Amino acid sequence: MSRYFVTGGAGFIGSNLVDRLLANGHFVTAYDNFSTGRRPFIELALAAPNFKLIEGDTLDLSALAGAIKGHDMVFHLAANADVRFGADHPRRDLEQNTIATHNVLEAMRTTGVKRIAFSSTGSVYGEPDVFPTPEGCSFPVQTSLYAASKLACEGMISAYSAAFGFRAVIFRFVSILGERYSHGHVFDFYRQLSADPTQIHVLGDGLQRKSYLYVQDCIDGILTAIDCAEQPVNLFNLGAEEYCKVNDSLDWICAKLGVDPKRHYAGGSRGWIGDSPFIFLDTARIRALGWRAKLSIRKGVERTVDYLRKNAWLFSEHRIVQRS
Amino acid sequence: MSRYFVTGGAGFIGSNLVDRLLANGHFVTAYDNFSTGRRPFIELALAAPNFKLIEGDTLDLSALAGAIKGHDMVFHLAANADVRFGADHPRRDLEQNTIATHNVLEAMRTTGVKRIAFSSTGSVYGEPDVFPTPEGCSFPVQTSLYAASKLACEGMISAYSAAFGFRAVIFRFVSILGERYSHGHVFDFYRQLSADPTQIHVLGDGLQRKSYLYVQDCIDGILTAIDCAEQPVNLFNLGAEEYCKVNDSLDWICAKLGVDPKRHYAGGSRGWIGDSPFIFLDTARIRALGWRAKLSIRKGVERTVDYLRKNAWLFSEHRIVQRS
Numbered sequence: 001m002s003r004y005f006v007t008g009g010a011g012f013i014g015s016n017l018v019d020r021l022l023a024n025g026h027f028v029t030a031y032d033n034f035s036t037g038r039r040p041f042i043e044l045a046l047a048a049p050n051f052k053l054i055e056g057d058t059l060d061l062s063a064l065a066g067a068i069k070g071h072d073m074v075f076h077l078a079a080n081a082d083v084r085f086g087a088d089h090p091r092r093d094l095e096q097n098t099i100a101t102h103n104v105l106e107a108m109r110t111t112g113v114k115r116i117a118f119s120s121t122g123s124v125y126g127e128p129d130v131f132p133t134p135e136g137c138s139f140p141v142q143t144s145l146y147a148a149s150k151l152a153c154e155g156m157i158s159a160y161s162a163a164f165g166f167r168a169v170i171f172r173f174v175s176i177l178g179e180r181y182s183h184g185h186v187f188d189f190y191r192q193l194s195a196d197p198t199q200i201h202v203l204g205d206g207l208q209r210k211s212y213l214y215v216q217d218c219i220d221g222i223l224t225a226i227d228c229a230e231q232p233v234n235l236f237n238l239g240a241e242e243y244c245k246v247n248d249s250l251d252w253i254c255a256k257l258g259v260d261p262k263r264h265y266a267g268g269s270r271g272w273i274g275d276s277p278f279i280f281l282d283t284a285r286i287r288a289l290g291w292r293a294k295l296s297i298r299k300g301v302e303r304t305v306d307y308l309r310k311n312a313w314l315f316s317e318h319r320i321v322q323r324s
Numbered sequence: 325m326s327r328y329f330v331t332g333g334a335g336f337i338g339s340n341l342v343d344r345l346l347a348n349g350h351f352v353t354a355y356d357n358f359s360t361g362r363r364p365f366i367e368l369a370l371a372a373p374n375f376k377l378i379e380g381d382t383l384d385l386s387a388l389a390g391a392i393k394g395h396d397m398v399f400h401l402a403a404n405a406d407v408r409f410g411a412d413h414p415r416r417d418l419e420q421n422t423i424a425t426h427n428v429l430e431a432m433r434t435t436g437v438k439r440i441a442f443s444s445t446g447s448v449y450g451e452p453d454v455f456p457t458p459e460g461c462s463f464p465v466q467t468s469l470y471a472a473s474k475l476a477c478e479g480m481i482s483a484y485s486a487a488f489g490f491r492a493v494i495f496r497f498v499s500i501l502g503e504r505y506s507h508g509h510v511f512d513f514y515r516q517l518s519a520d521p522t523q524i525h526v527l528g529d530g531l532q533r534k535s536y537l538y539v540q541d542c543i544d545g546i547l548t549a550i551d552c553a554e555q556p557v558n559l560f561n562l563g564a565e566e567y568c569k570v571n572d573s574l575d576w577i578c579a580k581l582g583v584d585p586k587r588h589y590a591g592g593s594r595g596w597i598g599d600s601p602f603i604f605l606d607t608a609r610i611r612a613l614g615w616r617a618k619l620s621i622r623k624g625v626e627r628t629v630d631y632l633r634k635n636a637w638l639f640s641e642h643r644i645v646q647r648s
Contacts, residue, residue, distance in 0.1 A: 090426075139461055143483065144486065149476075149479075
């Protein structure tokens with residue numbers, strides 16, 4: 001039995017990870033400020049004797065250090081994950097990703113916790129030349145504030161590993177789908193089609209090529225990697241062995257919902273500033289450890305639609321996200 | 325005539341750049357908090373009618389924005405350049421490099437200044453596999469907090485270029501030598517030998533291979549690149565086409581001073597945590613623009629010794645560097 005600390009433990013990926021770790025018999029502390037985390041996501045966990053919830057902010061270093069103390073490993077998943085709106089709030093990614101991650105590292109260093117797993121992003125590859133893109137591709141140029149902030153986190157985590165003997169596993173994720181998914185293109189499309197099944201507005205030209213991964217496959221990958229990681233810094237791409245066009249995904253969603261909306265395209269090859277028109281990661285490194293994605297992207301999209309259908313509350317909430 | 329803004333304008337490289345820009349007939353504002361900048365470095369500039377000094381901190385966003393307004397371009401050279409002591413002060417690089425650079429970008433964005441040149445470091449390559457190391461080498465893993473913070477700056481600058489139409493020139497420097505040099509191995513060796521010419525203590529095993537560049541060659545490179553930079557983000561290595569061992573450099577310093585000290589080695593292939601045992605950058609990209617280093621490393625080391633000999637005041641100061 002290990003003692004795991006999960007920042008963002010009430011979030012989409014975090015809460016799924018918490019449930020899995022609890023099911024595997026571990027002690028788990030979730031640390032979340034509920035800015036995007038949701039209480040219903042941890043209902044199951046709250047009933048478990050080995051689970052502890054701490055409501056707190058990663059920007060509060062002393063609270064964080066007090067909470068982290070005594071754990072064997074930190075899964076640092078708390079982040080601003082609003083990739084699209086970086087340019088509208090240019091300091092948010094710096095604060096909630098870069099500075100927050102520095103706090104996590106400092107909290108670990110000062111309390112003697114040395115193992116960390118971190119959720120980075122395939123967006124750190126910017127607009128690469130090689131597909132599928134391997135971890136050791138050419139030194140990339142950043143195209144979004146979100147990815148730049150995650151790259152900054154990767155760099156600090158690696159430097160802490162060199163300076164303080166940390167052992168780190170860094171995951172570069174594609175977009176994740178599945179139960180508790182609550183932002184992203186499937187969410188946007190589903191919401192639009194629920195309001196008006198005859199019309200849909202698509203960012204970009206619909207030809208953007210993206211890879212996605214089902215959340216349970218993602219968690220299988222995380223747990224596979226942390227068991228096998230031997231280096232001070234272990235980097236893994238995590239994504240499906242396929243990609244689809246935004247239009248394909250829209251086709252699947254429409255088929256699932258039995259609708260045939262008129263499609264309106266905003267145009268351009270990018271959905272927003274900093275959007276990468278093609279994301280497809282080479283996952284040979286983690287597949288060499290025995291992992292592979294079990295669910296196809298189409299099945300992942302369909303399960304996400306099923307989940308959204310059953311969880312109308314996600315759309316009825318008009319949440320105002322604020323930080324003190 | 326352009327209006328240039330130089331952060332760290334009273335520092336080693338900054339003040340040399342200021343002098344050159346003034347000599348070329350431009351209007352120059354230096355912004356410096358004098359934490360490592362020195363007043364004697366800008367004596368010449370202060371006598372020039374086109375020069376303005378603003379004493380201020382890059383962590384003070386409103387002062388910075390007020391100061392930057394109305395300039396054509398920013399040379400952002402202010403930084404914590406104490407590469408060796410990152411692990412002793414784990415937040416310093418984050419604050420003085422990453423957060424400070426974000427402030428520079430925000431100050432530019434909010435005042436409509438869109439051109440930036442930035443002093444990054446060859447240390448962002450970590451411990452590369454390829455020498456000389458080209459800009460587009462394999463995605464590196466960071467080994468020092470200093471380099472991680474500079475990489476974070478590169479990422480933010482690139483993302484601002486994509487999001488807000490900035491045009492950026494990013495330089496990855498080797499260590500710079502020459503007039504106004506005031507920290508680094510030549511400084512340390514010279515200080516030790518001045519105190520006791522019979523003994524010298526060397527970090528590591530003396531076999532570390534490093535490239536250096538003379539400061540006037542560095543400034544030639546900066547000015548060449550900013551005139552030719554056409555892309556939103558332009559990345560250039562800047563270094564000599566040669567490297568030397570730490571022992572070579574020590575030989576040259578001893579020959580210059582006419583001393584033959586007993587050498588004591590701390591041992592190990594790295595001088596400190598995060599030190600890269602081999603730094604040698606591929607400068608083909610900037611050489612294609614017509615630039616090349618005019619001074620050899622040996623001549624650069626010798627000029628630096630000459631400068632230190634004539635500027636004993638650099639050693640007599642017992643400066644306490646503090647930040648509020």
